[in-house]
Amino acid sequence: MSTAERAGLDVRDIQKQLRQLWEDLAAVKAEDGQEALVRSCVLNLLVYSSGADVAALSTGLAEVTSEHPGRVLLLLVSERPNAGMSAHVTAQCHRFGKGRQVCCEQIWIEAGLHDGGRLASAVSPLFVSDLPVVLWWREQPRLGESFRDLLEISDRIIVDSCKLNSSSGLLVELAALADQKSPGKLFSDLAWGRLSAWRRQISAFFDVAGFRPHLDRLEEVRLSAGQDQGEGLPSVRALLTLGWLASRLDWSPRRASRAGRTWSIEFAAGKRSVRTTIEIRKGDGLQKVSLLGSRGSDVFEVRRAGEHLVSEVRLEGDRTPGRLVRHEADDEFQLLARELEIMSRDRVYEQALQMAAKIISLGQN
Amino acid sequence: MSRLSVNPLSEGLRLERRPEPSVLLIFGASGDLVARKLVPALYSLSQQNLLPARWALLGTSRTDWDDDRFRAEMKAALEKFGDLQGSDGALVDEFLKSLFYIRSDTEDAQSMGDLKSRLEEVEKLCLDRPNRLFYLSTPPSVFATIAEQLKEHGIARSDGFTRVIVEKPFGTDLQSMRELNRRLLAVFDEEQIYRIDHYLGKETVQNILVMRFANAIYEPLWNRHYIDHVQITAAESIGVGKRGGYYDRVGALRDMIQNHLFQVFSLMAMEPPVSLQAGAIRDEKTKVVRAVRPVAVEEIDSLALRAQYTSGSIEGGPVPGYREEERVDPDSSTETYAAVKLRVDSWRWAGVPFYLRSAKRLPRRASEVVVHFKPAPHALFGADGSNRDTNRLILRIQPDEGVTVKFRAKLPGQDLRLRGVNMDFDYGASFGRKSADAYQRLLLDAMLGDPTLFARGDLVEASWELLTPILESWQERGAKGLAYYEAGTWGPAEADRWLAPEGRAWRRP
Numbered sequence: 051m052s053t054a055e056r057a058g059l060d061v062r063d064i065q066k067q068l069r070q071l072w073e074d075l076a077a078v079k080a081e082d083g084q085e086a087l088v089r090s091c092v093l094n095l096l097v098y099s100s101g102a103d104v105a106a107l108s109t110g111l112a113e114v115t116s117e118h119p120g121r122v123l124l125l126l127v128s129e130r131p132n133a134g135m136s137a138h139v140t141a142q143c144h145r146f147g148k149g150r151q152v153c154c155e156q157i158w159i160e161a162g163l164h165d166g167g168r169l170a171s172a173v174s175p176l177f178v179s180d181l182p183v184v185l186w187w188r189e190q191p192r193l194g195e196s197f198r199d200l201l202e203i204s205d206r207i208i209v210d211s212c213k214l215n216s217s218s219g220l221l222v223e224l225a226a227l228a229d230q231k232s233p234g235k236l237f238s239d240l241a242w243g244r245l246s247a248w249r250r251q252i253s254a255f256f257d258v259a260g261f262r263p264h265l266d267r268l269e270e271v272r273l274s275a276g277q278d279q280g281e282g283l284p285s286v287r288a289l290l291t292l293g294w295l296a297s298r299l300d301w302s303p304r305r306a307s308r309a310g311r312t313w314s315i316e317f318a319a320g321k322r323s324v325r326t327t328i329e330i331r332k333g334d335g336l337q338k339v340s341l342l343g344s345r346g347s348d349v350f351e352v353r354r355a356g357e358h359l360v361s362e363v364r365l366e367g368d369r370t371p372g373r374l375v376r377h378e379a380d381d382e383f384q385l386l387a388r389e390l391e392i393m394s395r396d397r398v399y400e401q402a403l404q405m406a407a408k409i410i411s412l413g414q415n
Numbered sequence: 416m417s418r419l420s421v422n423p424l425s426e427g428l429r430l431e432r433r434p435e436p437s438v439l440l441i442f443g444a445s446g447d448l449v450a451r452k453l454v455p456a457l458y459s460l461s462q463q464n465l466l467p468a469r470w471a472l473l474g475t476s477r478t479d480w481d482d483d484r485f486r487a488e489m490k491a492a493l494e495k496f497g498d499l500q501g502s503d504g505a506l507v508d509e510f511l512k513s514l515f516y517i518r519s520d521t522e523d524a525q526s527m528g529d530l531k532s533r534l535e536e537v538e539k540l541c542l543d544r545p546n547r548l549f550y551l552s553t554p555p556s557v558f559a560t561i562a563e564q565l566k567e568h569g570i571a572r573s574d575g576f577t578r579v580i581v582e583k584p585f586g587t588d589l590q591s592m593r594e595l596n597r598r599l600l601a602v603f604d605e606e607q608i609y610r611i612d613h614y615l616g617k618e619t620v621q622n623i624l625v626m627r628f629a630n631a632i633y634e635p636l637w638n639r640h641y642i643d644h645v646q647i648t649a650a651e652s653i654g655v656g657k658r659g660g661y662y663d664r665v666g667a668l669r670d671m672i673q674n675h676l677f678q679v680f681s682l683m684a685m686e687p688p689v690s691l692q693a694g695a696i697r698d699e700k701t702k703v704v705r706a707v708r709p710v711a712v713e714e715i716d717s718l719a720l721r722a723q724y725t726s727g728s729i730e731g732g733p734v735p736g737y738r739e740e741e742r743v744d745p746d747s748s749t750e751t752y753a754a755v756k757l758r759v760d761s762w763r764w765a766g767v768p769f770y771l772r773s774a775k776r777l778p779r780r781a782s783e784v785v786v787h788f789k790p791a792p793h794a795l796f797g798a799d800g801s802n803r804d805t806n807r808l809i810l811r812i813q814p815d816e817g818v819t820v821k822f823r824a825k826l827p828g829q830d831l832r833l834r835g836v837n838m839d840f841d842y843g844a845s846f847g848r849k850s851a852d853a854y855q856r857l858l859l860d861a862m863l864g865d866p867t868l869f870a871r872g873d874l875v876e877a878s879w880e881l882l883t884p885i886l887e888s889w890q891e892r893g894a895k896g897l898a899y900y901e902a903g904t905w906g907p908a909e910a911d912r913w914l915a916p917e918g919r920a921w922r923r924p
Contacts, residue, residue: 090840246428247464253424254468258436258543262422298423358505370542374509375464376501398427 059137059159061175067139068155075141075153091154093120093390094177096204098196099188101128101160107188108156110383112142115154118390121178122156125169127196135161135172170199182393184208186386201227206236208389210382211286212244221286225407228400238392241286242399243385247378248336249294251352251361254373255341261363264350265299268319270342271326276334284313284413286406287336288328293405294398295341303405306413315409335380434862435575436469437546438538442561443553444474444485444516448582450492453552454514456854458497461510465859469541473534475519476553485516521561527568534570546575548861555584559598566602580609580861583674584665585870588886589879596872609861610870614675616853619816619842621868623682623784624696626810626818633808634687636788638763643805645683645769646785646922647676649812650777652729654902655751659742667753668721668882668889671773677704677878678870679812680769683784684759693867697874704877708758710884718758719885720898720913721750724776727902734776734902748894751775752906754913755885770914772921776902781924782812796833804835807922816842816850 095115099107104126111122136159143153157176161169177183185204187197190213201207211221228237256262273292275285292315296303301317301324308314311330316323331337338353349364354377361372425433439457441449460466474485490511493499499507515537519530538545549565551558558581565571565579581599586592599608614620627633636642649671655662662670681700688695710718725736738745752774759769788806807821818840826832842850860868889896898907905923914920 249424250428250464253422253428254433254464256422256424257433257468258541260542265423295424298426357503373468374505376462376503376506396427 059135059172064137064139064157064176068157071139071141071155072153075143090119091121091178091181092118093181094123094183095120095390096123096125096173096183096185096200097188098125098127098185098200101126104158108140108142108158111156112154114383114387114390115142117387119154120181121176122154123173123176124156124158125173126158126160127165127169128160128162135159135165135168167195167199169196170203173200174203182206184390188382189213201235204235206238206393208238208240208386210240211290212241221289221403222407222410225403228403236393236395237400238389238396239290239399239403240382240385240389242290242396242402243388244335244378244380245287245291245294246388247359247375248291248339248352251359251373251375252295252339252341252350255350255361255363261350264341264343264348267343267348268299268324268341269322269345270340271295271324272329272338272340272342273327274329274331274337276332276337277330284328284409285330285336289406289409290402291336291339292326292328293402293409297401297405298398303408303412306409308413313413315412432859432863433465434467434859434864435546436467436541436543437548437575437862438470438534438541439472439548439550439858439862440534441472441474441550441552443476443551445476445478445480445488446552448552449474450488451496452852452854453550453858454489454492455497456852456858458493458507458510459852459855460859461513462498462502462506467541467862469543471513471515471537471540473537474514474516475530477518477520479518480516482514482516486511486514489514521557521564524568527564527570531568531570544575545573547573547577549577549579551579551581553582555582555586555595559595562599562602571602576607576864577603578607578609578861578864579603580611580858580869582611584669585610585674585875586879587665587669589876589883592876592879596876600872605872606866608872609857609866610872610875611857611861612674612678612870613853613857614812615678615868615870616855616857617812617816618850619810619812620679620682622816622818622842623679623810627683628687639765639767641788642767643787643789644767644919645787647679647683647769647771647783648785648922648924649676649773649782650780650924651773651775652777652780654724654734654776655737655740655743657741659740663743663747663749666721666749667751667773667775668719668755668886672753672755672771673878673882674870674875676771676773677874679784680704680757680771681874683786684764684769686763691867693865696867697871701871701874701877703759703761704874704881706759706761706764707877707881708760710881712884712888715885715888716896718756719889720752720754720907720910721889721896722752722774722898722900722907722909723747723749724751724774724902725899727776727904729776729778729903736902737776746894748889748897750889750897752898752900752910754906754910755882757881768917770921772906772910774900774906777905778903779924780814783924784810784812785922786810787919787922796831809922818842 095111097111107124111124115122138158140156140158141153142156159172182205183203184206185200186208188210209224211224256265271292273288275288277285295301296317299319301319304316304318306313306315313328315326315328317326336354338351341350342348344366347366352359352361357377358374359377360374363370363372441453443449457466457472480488490507493507515533517530517533518526520526534547535545551561553561562571562579571577586595627637681704684703685699686702688699723737726739727734737743737751738747752772754770754772757769757771759767786808788808790805804823809819809821811817811819820838821835822838823833824836826834857868860866898909900907905921910921
């Protein structure tokens with residue numbers, strides 16, 4: 051463990067600890083007559099988290115780095131004032147068939163909230179050179195100084211907008227941030243990853259060419275979802291789903307209103323109008339998405355049933371049995387691992403987010 | 416083009432490669448390949464949501480099964496050979512609902528009519544234009560007959576796409592390959608024929624393209640100026656097992672070199688394609704196979720070598736010799752070890768031989784490509800820096816897929832002593848994820864209409880043109896000139912002597 055003076059971190063000491071760590075691991079291997087240690091590195095993963103639940107966080111990140119090997123810099127920022135910065139290094143090793151072992155290093159940096167402005171300069175010298183820096187902002191996004199500083203030194207930012215609380219302006223701010231089009235900066239959201247299976251199932255209806263014309267005849271979309279952000283706000287997942295549909299189908303939001311636990315949003319789709327509702331129910335996540343046409347007699351529906359998603363088409367009363375697929379896990383580490391598979395800009399997400407922000411803004415006017 | 420000619424909701428999905436609704440009609444559906452490989456691969460695709468939104472498998476064979484029996488057999492196959500991790504009974508049952516079966520006999524017109532009716536009935540479930548993918552998982556002797564029957568009964572054409580997947584071997588020599596091709600091409604266009612070679616579905620074989628053409632550091636070295644020779648090896652520790660009857664008619668040259676190793680050779684030696692389009696890649700692969708200098712009869716012994724294993728031991732246990740194997744002719748002269756030397760007449764490769772070898776009953780299973788670089792032009796470091804132990808780039812195809820670069824480094828100490836060291840990249844360990852089974856990739860590509868990883872007729876024909884004189888010579892001479900090696904060794908002494916005059920030696924994988 052290296053604890054530096056309050057002014058900052060002793061980077062040389064951390065680098066020395068890292069070197070020693072690898073030499074010790076290699077020596078153990080050699081003594082045991084095992085195969086050589088394999089070290090791989092494809093990214094720097096910078097994690098901003100509160101100090102809570104550190105053991106689970108470290109284990110979860112080890113799982114992520116088993117798929118995306120790299121150096122993890124874990125920023126544990128506590129509420130305590132004047133806590134000072136300290137660091138120590140650990141290695142997480144994984145076995146792969148025939149005793150091969152791959153190890154990834156984690157550098158834990160503990161800091162206080164007051165250190166926020168100095169975090170970026172503390173971690174920058176610790177990045178593995180020439181590899182992308184991915185910032186996972188694990189907390190409720192606080193678009194303050196530390197967030198913006200860390201954003202500056204990162205190539206990609208991953209947030210979880212499901213963690214938004216009652217401050218509805220944050221989603222709009224995130225949308226603005228993603229829209230800044232800073233060259234080389236990528237923006238991702240675990241909430242979007244949670245919708246992958248839903249989007250695939252909804253999209254799959256219209257892989258059938260015969261169903262595609264129904265998209266131009268949709269009159270109504272109904273979504274129901276659990277409350278995943280503060281009271282008085284529509285579900286982020288429902289908003290992003292609606293934002294996705296609207297942006298893909300060239301709909302423009304006209305007005306939004308709220309009555310009790312139901313949000314109503316009206317879109318212009320060319321010369322038509324499309325009525326949409328988001329109903330907040332008990333439970334969590336998205337629960338049902340129904341696309342309706344022909345005054346409700348044509349229905350394309352995906353709903354959650356326990357661990358599965360079930361899809362169904364009803365046309366003029368004729369029911370076509372739907373497909374049953376697994377509902378993807380909600381585990382944040384699995385979602386993070388999936389996000390790290392893609393290192394390019396997700397414009398479809400960005401457009402969905404912009405649309406969701408427009409809906410919120412309309413609802414607030 | 417109509418506004419909705421493509422699905423606007425599919426854009427940006429992380430599974431953009433989802434094929435159109437279709438029916439997969441498998442001939443030989445009661446066979447081993449379907450249970451062991453095809454159905455488990457299809458189930459895995461369904462779990463990754465990669466199958467078409469509307470999809471069905473119609474199995475057929477002479478076996479008298481119905482839908483229920485086929486589903487029960489496939490359920491058992493999934494339990495035995497499938498990856499059911501993260502799955503549950505409901506998802507398996509959902510998948511099995513898409514499986515159908517009808518008994519058929521290609522020699523019986525009534526039966527083929529019934530097959531057509533059943534296919535059309537199943538297609539209605541896909542709610543779209545009839546897209547048909549045929550999979551011929553049958554003995555090669557009936558490939559052409561099935562294709563002709565499909566045409567005769569109006570099954571080979573539809574309003575949607577029709578494609579046919581053909582398992583290897585694609586002929587047994589140049590003449591039989593041409594005959595098979597002629598009969599298949601009388602029914603399907605070349606673009607509709609997908610000759611499956613599961614080697615091409617392996618992640619590390621595809622990685623050859625990435626390594627060569629996504630990394631600028633290799634290209635300047637990838638020629639006669641820096642490369643001395645290339646060895647492509649497919650070694651197996653197993654014998655012929657229960658395939659003795661088949662293998663005895665085929666041998667190592669036909670079974671492995673003509674197809675798998677020629678595909679790997681073409682990827683290693685091809686010129687950069689102008690794009691990743693299937694046509695562009697396959698054109699370059701065919702061009703380089705056509706650039707291989709034909710083998711003259713008098714050169715055969717200097718360009719090809721064959722041997723057969725005798726009894727020995729593998730992993731500490733005794734194993735019989737080839738001629739003692741089940742269903743093998745006791746006087747057989749079939750080669751279980753084959754090596755060929757290819758000379759490529761091109762500016763890039765003039766004077767750089769490619770050695771292809773494949774054998775059974777070697778000490779371990781290993782498939783790899785080894786690029787042997789030329790030694791440094793001046794031996795600055797004396798004996799330690801001699802021409803032995805030159806730089807090598809090793810692409811390990813299986814097992815332990817990955818890349819190794821061999822280079823020299825100074826040993827720590829006051830003396831200037833050099834040692835060869837290996838720098839390893841382990842594909843599985845580095846990315847911590849199991850590669851998809853080759854059949855998953857290839858079945859999906861066939862549904863998508865992407866033939867990049869399938870063998871095109873002209874390349875197959877070019878490879879047979881090169882190898883047929885060798886096969887004819889070996890057949891004519893029988894056991895005369897056949898070398899022998901003890902099972903569990905790295906091949907016959909003749910193989911070492913064959914290479915030694917050129918100042919080269921086989922790498923031991």
